[in-house]
Amino acid sequence: MAQGSKFLQRFYQKGVSRYWARIARNSKSADLPELRAQRLGARTLRQHLDTLISTAESRLALPMIGSNSFPKPHGTDWSWRPQLWRQPIPDKGRAAVENKEKLGEEVTLFHDCRISELTLRQLRNNRQRDLAPFGLRMDVFRFDGSFLSLVIDLPPESVQGLKRSHVIRVDTIVEMEKPLEIFARLNIRHGPNTEQVVRELPLKEEEIRVEFDLAYSNLNEKRVEQMWLDLIFEGPEMNQVILRDVTFSRRPRAEF
Structure with missing residues (x-):
């Protein structure tokens, strides 16, 4: 809106406010x-104002689009929330998702089903405790494959200065229709080799968090190239899984 139009709008609003204030004073x-x-x-004006207030309160209560805000451990030197949980993506949903099909720039689904009965959809988070603006819903109907995994490619910044003294933390918020097991596998490519560390997500705990201490890896710090995370779903048939948030942080391990 042009500056002149904004000025006229504010002038008009002040005039309307003074008009109703005068009527209220003289109503007796x-x-x-x-x-x-x-x-x-x-009454007509109040109806419009009530609609505006209700809509504004509902929208303003939602997590802000683009937000990269989430709790981080002390000493964090890199943190990140993937785009799919942070920004609206052009293609919000996919049905009959094929193997190696992407949703957004950073998330890819891998499976070996002969007939895909899998759907992926980005949804808007609207719960009070949600910090991520968006979530990801995966519906699995009949499943005739042997594996199902969601791969998240981490940005180049995640491996800049990466050392074996680092701890990588992954925090998630997960909802499921029925219980299943989810494993997180961190992959770090260094030269011709790929280091892999696997942790099971503690889905029964209040905070669903896993940490990867690279001190126990064989990471070649001088040749680190890329890092990605596999979320591996065991027994996913006839289930709906919603990942309300996925965040990453990196910090040097405390020395004792």
Whole structure:
């Protein structure tokens, strides 16, 4: 909106506000026919204002789009929330998702089903405790494959200065229709080799978090190239899984 239009709008709004303030002050002495007309106008205005207030409160209560805000451990030197949980993506949903099909720039689904009965969909988070603006819903119907995994490619910044003294933390918020096991496998490519560390997500705990201490790896710090995470779903048939949030952080391990 042009600056001149904004000025005129503010001027008009102040005039309307003064008009209704004057009517309110004079309502005790106004003629009854005039007061009846004013009451009708006030009720009509109140209906529009109530609609505006309700819509604004609902929208403003949602997590802010683009937010990269989430709790991080002390000493964190890199943190990240993937785009799919942070920004709206152009293609919000896929049905009959094929192997190696991407949703957004960073998330890829891998499976070996002959007939895909899998769907992926980005959804808007609207719960009070959600910090991520968006979530990812996966529906699995008949499943005739042997594996199902969601791969998240981490950005180049995640491996800049990466050392064996680092701890990589992954925090998630997961909802399921029925219990299943989910494993997180961190992959770090260094030269011709790929280091892999696997942790099971503690889905029964209040905070679903896993940490990968690279001190126990054979990481070649001088040749680190890329890092990605596999979320591996065991027994996913006839289930709906919602990942409300997925965040990553990196910190040097405390020395004792």
